[in-house]
Amino acid sequence: MAGKERLIYLALGGAGEIGMNMYVYGYGPKDAERLILVDVGVTFPDMETTPGVDLIMADPAWVQARADRLEGIFITHAHEDHVGGLGMLWSRLGAPVYARRFTAAIAQNKMDRAGQPASEVRQVDAWPHMVEAGPFRVGFVPVSHSIPESSSLVIETPAGRILHSADFKTDPTPVVGDPFDADIFRAIGDQGVKVMTCDSTNVFSQHPGRSEATLTEPIRALMREAEGMVVATTFASNVARLRTLAEAGHAAGRQIVVLGRAMNTMLKTARATEVLDGFPPTVDVTEADSVPRSQLLVLATGSQGERRAASAQLASGKYMGLELRRGDTFLFSSKTIPGNEISVGRIMNALSEKGVRIVDDADGRYHVSGHANRPDLAVMQDLLRPSVIVPMHGEHRHLTTHAEYAESRGYVGVVAPNGAMLDLTGPVPKFAEKVETGRVYLDGTEIIGALDGVVRERIRMAIRGHVIVSILIDEGGKPIGGAWVETVGLPEVARLRDGLAGALEDDIGRELARARKADFDDDDAIEQIVARTVSRRCNDLIGKKPVCTVMISRLEA
Structure with missing residues (x-):
């Protein structure tokens, strides 16, 4: 197998959720493929799972580790879930960015606001113009959507042609932007399409989309x-x-x-x-x-x-x-x-x-979707006639339903959620490997990992409250004046004379009085004594075990 070239597809975001789109295509010897990246999008936080977070992006770590093999970044259109993360993540990727004129202007603005070189965004013409990117040739095919100059991508490779639909609808009269041109897609299908990776957003909508x-x-x-x-x-x-x-x-x-x-x-x-x-x-x-x-x-x-x-x-x-x-x-x-x-x-x-x-739009008079409904997916399938359909841009239930629908119409449907790398080289895609995927957060001005613990700790404090304990230890290793306690986000207890903080100060003082001398030489030991005391006493008094922060100050001899 060494040196044998293969064509791969990998979703890092967007295949398992609606939003946060980031897709990788690669061609070359195993573990040495040249790569292109399609879209660098965001999704949005909520107070329940990501309090305080500003934006959420797919973790680009897999591509970042192979950035020396990244030939280019291709942006299909200017919606935030496709271009919103570009400025914040480009420094980790470092490849030239390609987009049509309107999308390029939005992408350049994203780069400029993030302090990145806007000149790295290259404006390209629409189909039939093609961009050379290593072993790939990529063309932007105009398609209708709910934003101007949306494009599907024709991705030509030595192993066959891929059509990456991006977001689309079959609207011949979109008011602004490109109408859907069936003749263009039929001609692309006539030349042969190995794989179509396709929008799944509206697969549950049974009626044709409206203009x-x-x-x-x-x-x-x-x-x-x-x-x-x-x-x-x-x-x-x-x-x-x-x-x-x-x-x-x-x-x-x-x-x-x-x-x-x-x-x-x-x-x-x-x-x-x-x-x-x-x-x-x-x-x-x-x-x-x-x-x-x-x-x-x-x-x-x-x-x-x-x-x-x-x-x-x-x-x-x-x-x-x-x-x-x-x-x-x-x-x-x-x-x-x-x-x-x-x-x-x-x-x-x-x-x-x-x-x-x-x-509102309860009766459908004042809004139409920008995504293809199920009958419109059938139109695209029959124009392109791909050998394989890989659903994307949807939650897992969208992907599986779309694959089943493709199968019911005589096509091969393959589900590949985030992290499932497909080998597209042969006549039928094969699962190649599992890639660890995740999320990164824009939190204020910093980008943090989902597993860094910052948001998890924030949620714990929101649910459980917070107790801060300050202890001063003299030169001889003995506490001075007992503990000082402040509570945040916890209810007061009317039956306690000195309130919850006072009760905790008393309990901590008694526990420290019983502690061994050796414990006062070890900050970790003191923290454990205090945290156990706070957890036990708060649970008894208010039925909660709050997050406890212990600050220890030592006087020098």
Whole structure:
């Protein structure tokens, strides 16, 4: 086997969850393959499992250890779950980055904000142009999605052709961006496709996907009928939806205010890269108070309930001089991502308390998905006619259902979740090896590992509370003045004369008085005595065993 060349596929993120996309393709001798990386995305934290964390990314350690073999990084489109981690992780990878014009502009901004060289992002033309990257030739095939200039990737290798679908939908009229062109994909299929790695997000949706253009009339009717100010929120990156909303508001005689940094950045980039033209004129938020409320449409960030975004700020009170009132309308022109229901519900309840009319997408009139539904997956399968289909971009249940669906239609379906390396060289993929995968967190300004213990300790303190104990030891090795205790996140106990902290100080003092002299020469021994005492006493008094931090100060002779 030594020296025999093979073609491999490995998902480090995105095949086991929706988000955090990072995929590796390799070709060459075993353990010496030349590599390319597709997408460097993020996913978002929650207070239950990752409190305080800002962003979550796939751990690039496997690629980082082989960075000298990495030929390039290819970004399929500018959604955060595909490009959001680029600036933060590029220094670990060090390879040139390739993307189409709009995506490249967003990627360069990510690099620049992270202090990395934006010049490493190379703008490339769409299909049939190909990028040479070691043994690979990679082409960006235009495809419709909910952001401009999304691309599937044709990856040509000495062992055969791969079609990496990325996120796509079969929309011939996407309003902004590239329409789905069946002829292009049919021609690619005619030339032969060995493996298609394919989006699985909407595999459970049984009806064909709807076009973005079908939203125009329902949204225009809503804008005409609304009496007060209208606020509409959607994904900041959905430039087509922003255009549909703005044009509907403009047609109803409303002036447009765009509220939120992310949304303004996307619109600015779309104009600069010439994927958006004819967007209705906007007014600055500082001028909005001069516009009658019935003539105002506010496009706001925060469709997923983000606490610091414009929608949440407007729901909680006045923001940037704007305030929602009874009779106003708030439109959620978006789908709530699973896991965000509570945060979105919180905003809706706050709006309801203000007497604001809430319109969501419960009946499907004001939002369409950017991902292929099950019938649309069938369209792509039959255009490309791949030998093998490997589902990606989905939770495990999405991957298995997609593989079963492919099998039911006569294709070979293979499930390869994160860490399952496939050898694609032969006619049927083989499991090659298991790679340890994980996550890294952006925590403030630092990137930490999921197993570093930082978040785990934070969760422990949140659940159990925290006791800090300070002890001073004299030159002779004896404690001075007993222990000093402070509690954080623990209830007070009314029946105790000196409170919980006082009771702990008394108990610790008694235990230290009984300790051996040798114990006072060993900080670890003192910490164990104190921690045991705190755990036992707190459990007796309040039914909790808090995290205990012991600070020992010694006077020098």
